[in-house]
Amino acid sequence: MLRRKPGEKHRIELTVNGRRMAGHAEPRMLLVDFLRHELRLYGTHVGCEHGVCGACTVIIDGRATRSCVRYAVQCDGAEIRTVEGLAAGEDLNxxxxxxxxxxxxxxxxxxxxxxxxxxxxxxxxxxxxxxxxxxxxxxxxxxxxxxxxxxxxxxxxxxxxxxx
Amino acid sequence: MAGERRWVGAPVPRKEDAALLTGNARFIDDLEPVAGLRHAAILRSPHAHARIKRIDVARAAALPGVYGVFTGADVAGLINPIPSAVRAPIRNYPIAVDKVRYMGEPVAVAVALDRYIAEDAIDLIAVDYETLTPIVDPEAAMAKDSPLVHEEVGSNVVHRRGFRYGDPESAFAEADLVLALRSKYPRYSSTPMETYGVIANFERQPERYTIWANFQGPFILHALMSASLKLPGNRVRIITPPASGGSFGIKQAVYGYMVLLAAVSRLAGAPVKWIEDRLEHLMGSSCAADRADRIEAAFKKDGELTGLRFMNLVNVGAFVRAPEPASVYRMQASANGCYRVKNIFIENVLAVTNQLPVGLNRGYGGPQFYFALERMMDLAARKLGLDIAEIRRRNFIRAEEFPYHAPAGSHYDSGDYHAGLAECLRLADYDSLKRARDEARAAGKLFGIGMAAGVEPSGSNMAYVTLAQTPDERAKAGAKSGALAVATISIDPSGAVTVRTASTPNGQGHATVAAQIVADALGIDFKDVSVVTEIDTLTSAWSLASGNYANRFASIVVTAIAEASRRVAEKIRVIAADQLEVAPEDVELVGGNARVVGVPEKSLPIRRVATQAHWHPAGLPEGVSPGIYETAIFSPPSLGAPDASERVASSLTYGYVIDLAAVEIDRETGRIEVKKYVSVHDVGTVLNPLVVEGQIYGGFAHGIGAAFLEEMVYDANGSFQSGTFADYLCVTAPEMPKLIVGHIMTPSPTNPLGSKGMGDGSSMLTPAVIGNAVSDALGIEDLTLPLTLNKTWDLANGREHHRATVARPRVGAAEPGIGAGALTGSGTVELTAPPAEIFQLLLDPTFLAAVVPGCRELTLIGPDRYVAEVTIGVAGIKGVYSATMEIRDKRAPESLRLVGRAQGALGSGSGEGRVRLAPSATGGTVLHYDYAADVGGKIAAVGSRMIGSVARVLIGQFFRGLDRKLAAGKESGDDATSSQRSFLARIFGGDKK
Missing domain, CATH: 1.10.150.120 ([2Fe-2S]-binding domain)
Structure with missing residues (x-):
């Protein structure tokens, strides 16, 4: 099993809405915080931070997943879709x-x-x-x-x- | 107004949607309005009632990345208590000073580089509490010998006033039938999906606080915030974000946190951002008041309702936060409901308890009021042998009586309740529904039908809150009245139209409806109108009633929008008339043009006419001012101060809702199936059917949640038990019954559009309707909500239901005599070592530290007394706990008793356990344990089922570890037994979390 040291920031590379992106996260950083505050994609919202309300749901490698109960370091290399990727240009889908x-x-x-x-x-x-x-x-x-x-x-x- | 309505009334999709659907809308947590933001986390009280003996912030303040840690004493040194409408000597600071009065009350604030570090910091704050007896039940709180929430007040009753309208004594004396009903209503919250958020920045030269917050108003609270922050209003600048993620009244109460964070920004010398998390929101934001009311009603034989008595007892929680006690006064002026009854007595009593202070919540006082009145109507129908529809038909105010002056002061603007009732019965197919009930009952099923009808007071008169004062107090304080609404419409030099409403919506669609009204008034396209709904108190036009509450948009704000539109349209007509060489009254605004009536080819583009006011003011007709910027400030003149007999016109418009439900209850499961639900609304002119339908369905969902699921539960110690969305259950899609909606339209004469405020209606009536239907099905009058599966099963099977506040988490069956803790359990294990050895190891501290999972330190502080520091995680919530344990009643090698307490940032617990050792047949030991513990704090709030299962897991882990140690050999056998102690340490210390 992959071990990560607490307090140390790790470089994470992933694809978000078809675009290669990278950022840094401590092992404890939630994916939703990484998306919002590291990648600055504020369209995904935090509703409960305990995996019940579903507001933070994104699609990770083809599975709808609550990004508040997933660590960013778990998503190194993942392909993620967020609300920002739904519209075709300026047209709503x-x-x-x-x-x-x-x-x-x-x-x-x-x-x-x-x-x-x-x-x-x-x-x-x-x-x-x-x-x-x-x-x-x-x-x-x-x-x-x-x-x-x-x-x-x-x-x-x-x-x-x-x-x- | 332009004559034609092209946009108003049309199902126009909302202007707000595109930004929200693409992730482009910006909420408070998406804002970084100033550089250098620090992030705050709030340490909250794990106790319902305790004295703060000492707070040690040294370790927290020393953590790298922390900029400061501030306590109640620091904050109280900077601000005044926040004023309240109740005169009791209660000092309401937004953070505990000296004493904590509810679980979740802020105790300290840490400011750090990011939120993760801020949360680390609050874990390092050590608070020494002396716990006090909690006051949990409002009825018990009223007892003479009850401990006090506020010693200075001398009583937990902080407000009591009685009111008499008409002649209730005679009505009751002359009644053919007098009925009484107890009406207990639970505490709940509409829990907006976006939690509170505040960004505060203190600046010098001039000294000024700027506070960004998802506050919803009423902006009367701005004056209270200024008073608390000791600066004039223009130095307390409040800015609301472009988008707000729901509120339903709850975000009114963010103002305490706005004051707190403003003070913290000043103390920290930096802008500070605080985003509440959901656990904080559930335990520490706001909720509707729970009530223990009693209603009495006087009836004539023919069903005429002649008198009402309301004895209302409100549990306001630990503080009376403004605008409380408004919740109990909101419905007072409409205490007759939809009925012609003239004689009404009302007594309002407010009790403080060690629970979260209450505030605005959808329906604000309405659900509680109708749960009493409308259940009384169904009960009376049964007692009098009348149909539930017929008793209402006989008592309804008649269509020809409008506008109707209600006995306690409301002026009902318009309505036709009989038409609404007829429509409701038609949609319900009432006769066949009654036949279905007969058939179901004949087949032994539990089938019931219930109704409720009620007015939906909208557009609140600020004056109604002053009913809490005596006429003398009101005279001294100076009269108050009104419901000021403000709207500004401008056309800029490019010809673009902008509307500013200062209505701070939380998702209702104000921008859309405002644009519809303005587009019609100016004869332009809806898409050419931009709307700004947020407030900046330094630059917006606003007043104290501004904000988003009491359904005020469609009742009052629309009048300000219509008036500002009228002025802009008039100005355009005057300028156009001058150029077209006709009189202004001959000019109409249609299709983007100002054209001569009857001569459509004589026209000018409105854009061109309007921009002249900027580009060529010298060419404007005489008397026309340059620019186009019209602000209309409106307060309905009918909304005056209370009169000498305490009557007040408390709202402007009175839509109404008439609902009917049929339910069938499954005796086997307790499930209540809603077989039919019809809701008829009269909201006057429908401004946008999409928006109106959305409000009806949304309000209905809140009503269904209140009826079946939602309750903020406190245990007997005042520990909050509903601290997650897994414990506080909101309605989801599969639980929603099918809703049949009907409309009656009687336009309101109070505004130019004929619309009435709406949105609260279904949330007010649905709980009463479901209560009535279930009551009919079960033949039980005394019902309390929520009608959960357990409760309904008990009721359906003739069992007495124990309230959720008493039903505690159970890990296993405890033996009698161990105490009555919230968390109890017992079990038996076989160990390979003999009892004497096991017993010895249980007393040996040396090994405990090594084997207690998560134990960092274990120190002997006296004979058989230990202090331990343990780290334990429950479902991702990991915390450090300091535990003290004592071993008592040692009877070697047979038994011992352990008593312990644990405390940490995430909660606290205390309890005791017994361990009995007996020799096993194989030369080992049979160890039997049982324990009982009380758990408080965040850990308790995150849910009983988690605590229970974690306890089971830890016990399992412990014994597995013990067995491993014993199996490892004699030399490590000591370790093994010490791990057994660790299990006990966890049971009595950390493992309760």
């Missing part, structure tokens, strides 16, 4: 547009993590039922919306891409 159309967000603080979970979920489950969507969303807490708009938006996106 289909999921982002559907979220806006269906009022799937209000304060938007939990939204980044939810978008990442949904992105991975739809890649794996392209034609979900409403129950599957709700079950997937149970890994996230949103205090504003009551989830209704999200469910509608996700089902609409899944439906329209299935037709396409």
């Amino acid at each position: 289909a999921l982002q547009q559907a979220f806006s159309r269906h009022a799937a967000l209000q304060c938007g603080f939990c939204t980044a993590g939810i978008l990442m979970s949904v992105t991975q979920f739809l890649a794996e489950t392209p034609r979900p039922t409403e129950a599957q969507v709700r079950d997937m969303l149970s890994g996230h807490i949103c205090r504003c919306t009551g989830y209704e708009g999200m469910v509608r938006a996700i089902l609409e996106v899944a439906h329209s891409s299935a037709e396409a």
Whole structure:
């Protein structure tokens, strides 16, 4: 097993949203803090820091993962996707547009993590039922919306891409 | 206003969304507004009630990267206590001085290069506490001989006032039926997903505090912050960030931390940033007050409600933080609900306890009020043999009675409750729902239907809070009233339109709705309107009612926006008329042009007309001022001060909500299935259906959470038990019942748009509706929320439910006689060495230090007394604990008793255990242990199930280690036994964490 010394900063190289990036982190630095404060990608938010609320979810090597319960040093060499990588240039992608159309967000603080979970979920489950969507969303807490708009938006996106 | 409404009322997707959906929106933790930021971490009290005997910050201050460590004494030397609306002699500092009064109260602040180091530093602060008897229950707190939260007050009752409207005595004397209902309502919080965040910077020349915070207002608190920081208002500059991650009232109470961090910035000589973590948020931010109310109602035989008595007991927590006691006064002027009842008696009592001080939370006083009143209505219907819809129909204020002057002072602006009820019953298909209930009951099922109806007071009159004062006190203090709203609209020299609302939204979509209103008024496109909603108190137009609370946006702020738009439109028309050579009243603003009515080809682009006010002021018509910058400041004139009979118009608009639910309860599991839920809302003119629907669904989710899951639990010692999102359960998507929404629209006459404030409604009514439906299903009147699976199962199976505050974590079944600790356990192990040897090793300190996992030091400080320092981690929360242990009742080689205490930055514990040794059949020892311990602090808050499982793991580890040592041979056998002690050390010291 790889051992890291406490207090010592380690160089971490990884790919974020298709771009090679590097920074330094002590072994105890959480991935979410590394993304935000070292790589300065503030789109990923910290909601609970104990792995329950899902706000900090990013995609690491094809798995939706809570970046508050992952150390940055564990992600050396990883390929990470964050909310900043979803839009195509300045155009919102289909999921982002559907979220806006269906009022799937209000304060938007939990939204980044939810978008990442949904992105991975739809890649794996392209034609979900409403129950599957709700079950997937149970890994996230949103205090504003009551989830209704999200469910509608996700089902609409899944439906329209299935037709396409 | 322009006649045509192209944007208002349309489901326009929000302006806010694109930034939020791309990670581009900036919240407080994303800001570095000044260079040289340091980061703060706050040490919090692990005790509910204790005297601070000594704080030693030396080790923390010496840690490299630490810039300073500051205690309550340091802060109190710099600031005044924060003023309160209650006159009791309570000194409310935002950090404990001398005494801690709730678990989670700030005790010291460390400032460091980064947050990791700041958190390291607070672990190194040593605080010596003398624990005091905690006051946990508000009813017990009122007892004459109760210990006191604030000795200076001489009582835990810090406020008591009675009110009488109409003639309640006669109403009750002449009633055919008088009913009483106990209404206990739990403590909960809407827990916004973004926690508190503050950046504070003290500057000299002039002395000024600049504070960035995700504060939501009301900005009346700015005056209190200035008073506390001992500087005039223009030297306390508050700036809110562009985005705020929800609030629901909770972020009102960040102001104490704004004062604290401002003081710390001054003490540290540097700008300081503090971002609260979730554990801090749950134990130390704010929440809704729990209540122990009693309601009595007088009815005539035909169901007419003739009198109400409310005896309200509010647990405000350790301090009465402004604007408390407002929560219990918020609904007072509307204490008749939707009904025609005229005779009302109200008594409001506030008790302080050793719990988190309360504050604004979605519905603010409404959920508690309706849980009493609306459960009473369903109860009365059953007692009188009336249908639950019929009893409301008979008592509702009638459509022709609006505007309606309620007995305690509210002026209900508009409504048609009977239409709302009819729509609710239609959507619910009420008759077939009742048949379904009959059928279900015939089949032996537990099926119930409940209703609730209520007004949604919106746009608060600041004056209602002064009901907490006697008329004499009010006269002395000077009258207060109003609900000032401010909006500014400018068109700059490029022709761009900007709206500034100072409404500090927390996600509701104010920017979108403001732009809709302005686009219609100026005849321009929605996308051509930019909106700034944040406040900078040094540069924005604002006043004390500014902020985001009490549904004030759609009730009052819209009037300021409409008025500023009207002025800008008027100015454009006057300038255009001059150029078009017509009268201003002949000019209309349509499609981006100012055109002559009836002659559409005679027109000028608005942009061109408006920019003339900047580029060519000399060419403006006579009397027209240069530039376009209009600020409208509005306070509804109807919102006056309380009158001599204590009536006050406490809000401007009164939307209403009429809800119906049907539930079926599974006796086997305690699960409550919501079979149907209908919610009919009247919010007046719907400004944006997407926004309104979002508020309804969101409010409903809070109501469902309150009904089924949410409660901030304190144990009998005042230890907070709901300290993580794994313990404080929020509703997630699968738990949300299907909601059928209906609308009635009676435009409000109080503003030019006809809209009413909304957003709180469902959160106020849903808990009562679910309570009623469950009550109907079970035939039980005395219900308390949340209706958890356990509680519902108990109720459905005729068992008495023990409240969550009493139900404690259990590791295993303790034997009687060991004490009643929160954490108990017992077990038996077989060891290979004989009892005498084991016993001897248990007393030998030499080996303990070596084998206790995480033990750094173990020192003998007296006969059979030890001090140990142990590091223990629970689910990623690692901390150092200082433990003292004593061995008592030694009966070699049969038994001994251990008594211990442990304390660390993350919590504390105390407990005792018994160890009994008996020879085993194989010449070894059968060791039986049992223990009981109380655990407090963050460690207790992170959850009982973690503590329990960690205890099990550590016990397992210990015995595995012991066996290894014993197996390793005689010479290392001593080590083995010492590791057994380590297990005990962990049980009584650190391992409770």
